[in-house]
Amino acid sequence: MSRELVFKRIRQALQNGGEDTSATGAPSTWEYGRPTAVADPIGLFIERIKDYRAVVLRTPGVEEVPLLIASCLAKAQATSVVVPVGFDEAWIRTAALAGIELYRDEPPLSKQELDGISAVVTTATSAMAETGTIALDHRSGQGRRILTLLPDTHVCVIRIDQIVSDVPESMALLKTSIQAGLPITLISGPSATSDIELTRVEGVHGPRNLYVIVVG
């Protein structure tokens, strides 16, 4: 069996190494999950995610969220929007009134159906200021992974208390989701590529428009 063969080789190889630790790096004093010092995480998050060509809107309270969602969808010229299971549909009412077709992922939509829908609206699990990243663990309100992939516009609503300093703090928050077997998607701006002459181009396969509504 190859499994046994591979393990046999590994154990032999490690024995070969014996006590020699010359290949081991400098001892690390890294502390996990440490927040980094960021003076204004919310401001930094907005600045950084804008750097990656996301459009950011901020509102002090939830009252304005329906209006902002509607305006994002209008700006993206969306004609239809899919709403994940568990997403507060009151937030989408203004958009629906404006004539945007509303789809629920219940029962689950097919990939062909989703490919025909222009936008998706979700919440998020947490956000990282330093890198301008939003994190989804695809629980209620965030939808299946495919929902935030096929529609060309993604509108994400995030509360300011979900914004943390940097990757370590956010990953510490995501740890329980990962341990629970949930898939995680980290999103930093719209899809992009630098594959041609290292010139960054926004918009390849994933959503080409990313709107982030910061609440609080």
Added chain:
Amino acid sequence: MTANIQKKVALFATCINDVMFPDTCMATVRLLERLGCRVCFPPQQTCCGQMFTNTGYFNEAIASVRACASAFEPYEYVVGPSGSCVGSLREQHPLLAELSGDTALQQTVKAVVDKTYELTEFLVDVLGIEDVGAYFPHTVVFHQSCHSLRVARLGDRPRRLMEKVRGLTLLPLEADDQCCGFGGTFSVKNPDLSAAMVSEKARCVAKSGAEYLVTVDNACLMNIGGALHRDGIAVRTIHLAEILCSQECERDEPHVCHPQPNRALLTHNKGEKDGRVGGGAP
């Protein structure tokens, strides 16, 4: 001049300086003596052995390690005008000594490593001097050799010393952190690549408009200087030690090579066919 206690320094000349650039060694000696050191040249020394080690011939390098260890053991300080060779002595000799299985050698090497300095390190860190009282009324560009930067880790010491040289104007050099393509046996094992790299370096040096190209490693100067000479570019090459040694009162210019003179003479009575224009990179 400053050092109140006379430091007893062994000069680590390095093989390439000994045979090809004796003026660099002599300038180092005169400079150190001017600054109050007592300089000795232990004649058992040969070379750092990089030529062997860096080509994969570790065992062949051990003889050089022994020669250095026995030469430098008795001295208080070991100072060499080469980032690369000093770097090799400090980083590679302990490894090679370990390989030899000779524990006495390992101990000697360790002791030598701890007291070995590149010239600019010795001036700045040990003597605590940045202004060595030098005068050099010329424009220069500085090629920070890879090994002086990344193995010997000289940092900005050479620049700090140059800034204090009266009359000297340090010009910027494009891509100054780029390798010149020497790389020891790399230059003969991968000749086309080495040529492409040195061509670019020579182009940047020519573009700088400086009178002199300065380094702390003559091996790089041998490479870049050779290309400048081939291309007929009138930038002279000089080791930093020679600049630091030169003073206003001195008549004679430090030894420098004059790249331009009589190109016809240089190739005289040799077939010119494949020499100057041959091979190399575009």
Added chain:
Amino acid sequence: MTDARRSTQTSVRSPQHSERSGQMRDTHRSASTCDAQHSAQTRGRRTPAPPPDPLLESLPFPLAARQLLQNQQLRANLRHATHTIRSKRKSVVAELPHWEELRSAGAAMKDRALCSLDSYLEQLEANLIQNGAQVHWASDAAEAQRIVTCLIKAHGVDEVVKIKSMVTQEIELNEALEAEGIAAWETDLAELIVQLGHDRPSNILVPAIHRNRDEVREIFLREMKLYGQAAPDDLDNDPEDLAACARNHLREKFLRAKVALSGANFAVADTGTLVIVESEGNGRMCLTLPDVLISITGIEKVIPTVEDLEIVLQLLPRSSTGERMNPYTSMWTGVTPGDGPQEVHVVLVDNGRTRVLADPIGRAALRCIRCAACMHICPVYERVGGHAYGSVYPGPIGSVLTPQLRGLKSVLDKSLPYASSLCGACAEVCPVKIPLPDLLLHLRRRVVDEVKRRHVGLEQTAMRCVGWVMGSGRRFGLVGRLAGWTRIFIRRDFITHLPWLGKRWTARRDMRMPARVSFRRAWRRRARDKK
């Protein structure tokens, strides 16, 4: 935007339809196009053929480099690309005050994983199985090919979509699948360019780094129509248009794919989570849309714990694309009920990695997280590109990893550790502190020892002789004196021709003559004069 949207909305085609329409359009094209398509079909190939010569039969590095150096276009493309990405990396790395601490943490974490690789792999396997994944082990490339082929065939499909994956390049999976009548479509933009260009990747991050926009446009116009959605006739060379063109070409392939292949950037032992770090969303497409996902990954990709992700997720994007964070990172743990592929396979591949692990010094190369920073900074890579290295792993890391993976046997592999001027720039940027120059030297030593064992060559003899000279100050002094004597005959400071190997030096530069009087002698005279 809406218009574009609508057009994709209405153009959700069945594969048969799209192929037929593509062919119909082709019949109206020039004869040469038809010929090209015809030849593709007569050969019975499903995907564009890569260059015919196997990588292993590539020229030794110095000869390959000589050829590639002649290609001015290539050098200009590479120079532009490497310099752009270098400066991007530098500026985002400078933003993190704790970068050095992060690098040490990354190195230590990878070493921890490697030093107990067996137990972490057991843990990974158990957690994968517990979360519904099926785990397969492949001791070499052929076995990995067999496993993947069988899995695909079991689903009765003849095409798969692929995320860029170095290990699948290494095991030459695409060609193995092609031989079995299975078309593997590369979906990363650069891999697509390479695949459609009948080419080989030349970089592990940006496989088409050697191509410029005009070349990409030409490839898309010529090839896309032969394999699916054609490129529009009025295609511009603007990267944005080219990316949009790739989007349209691949969309139908994503939507109809039943099986996807991926690699993995990291495999977390304590949870069984796999991680893909990407930019374009093609990764998410492959990880989410198909029914079956087969992830092929090297055994060294395992990291101990879920906490360790915070280290690599900071190190990798900044080191590779020079971004604070790449646009998309996906993590999945086996099967997620109701979301994404419901059949998940993981193929863990050795293929020489245990051989690397067996060398206590050389194993540091297994820390590599494939960021490509070492190649982007390398002055050698910058001038010749990845194809000179005769391996899917080029640049400094390739020079130390490839010969170890393959066993340091061929002339090519023995030339790779010498493909560096030892300038050390690579070690400075490596996010996991792989001491690349030290490893290069270590492998050079292994090459020398190996050659020595067989015969005594000229180089060996020369080195031994010079080594003997350098063993004594007196002997070396004598040589210096002899060298000085040459000045009696040659009075000039520089010579333009050296014989034999010296020709390689004087091909480009003049050689400075030794000094008339060596320092050693000058010193002795000085001492005498002082007295």
